[in-house]
Amino acid sequence: MNIVVKESKVGATKVKKNVDSALRRYLLANPSLSDLVQFIFINNRGILAADESGGSIAKKFAAMKIEDNEKNRRDYRNIFLSAEGLENYCGGVIMFEETAAQKADNGQLFGDLLLDKNILPGIKLDRGLVELPNFAGETWTRGLDDLAERLEKYFAMGFRFAKWRAAFQIVGNKLPSATAMDLNTTILAVYASLCQNAGIVPIVEPEVVHDGDYNIETCALATTKIIKMLMEKLSEYRVDLTGTILKCNMVLAGKKYVVQSSSLDVAEATISVLKNTVAPKIGAVVFLSGGQTPEQAAKNFHAIKNLNLSEGVLPFPVSFSFARALQDPALTAWCGKESNFGVAQKEFVKQLQRVAE
8 A cells, every 4th residue: 555654653553644645646546445545544553433323423413512404513523634643543434325425624625624634534324223123122224225326426435444333232131133133244244345336344233222221241242243143144145354444342231221331341251252253354443432321432442452462362443433422422522612613623632542542
């Protein structure tokens, strides 16, 4: 790869930003999917998930008494995407489809702004969860019907990776049904194959939802079953694993469980599950923060990363792909007020440093 990197004096690694955008020239050279994955994680960078749907942002704004309109949503995204130094810690940013059409303060589309920072722009392509008939409380993820056309559109705009989420609920100790697991992992595999056919790296995200009353052992069992089935489906649909990113939950007790998991327990359980389920040639594994507090998510991620570094058990890169755990401190500081923009951006960068370094 021809992307130029240099070391930062503060310990993070900076990607050199050229006026002519080294990343644009790199993309014109048609790198392989596996090269694109490697680019994202150069020097242990991670992924910012700035892709909450309209409904998710509406809930956040309502809690802060911020009016939910297009301008405020753009201003909110602008806090993160225009932050100075974002490229030091993130090699990719996942955006919502609305954001892909919005512009930064300098008039650039956000995707172009990221390319000039040598950050790969990504796009959330699933169309959300819908109820699975005859399976109370379970869902499937829609959006396959026009996916090929949307992939072509975003490839032309410079997007080279995408994300698709499937959610799995644990109720008490009752695991997701085999039907829900089979349907959603099949959809993830079809999505991944369509992405790769379009020259786009797929992030496959099977999330065991943290908002539940279950212990860490139950979470480990559910996560194991789901990831094993997903690996089988990806193989069945001939997905190139070296050009694929797995985004998964950490293995920990549900938010409503009486005893919360220690960071060491989370690290040991998560690494054990990944070691026993994920194909060694997967391009990378990233973790979602999944309803954890910003402090909890950072602490658990560091425990996983440090345990893996000390024991060297996982043969693939491991990093973060957080949304709320990176953005919530900035949202609280901003509160929808233009005068708070600078303070909010500083809070975001501070939290990003806590997670990434």
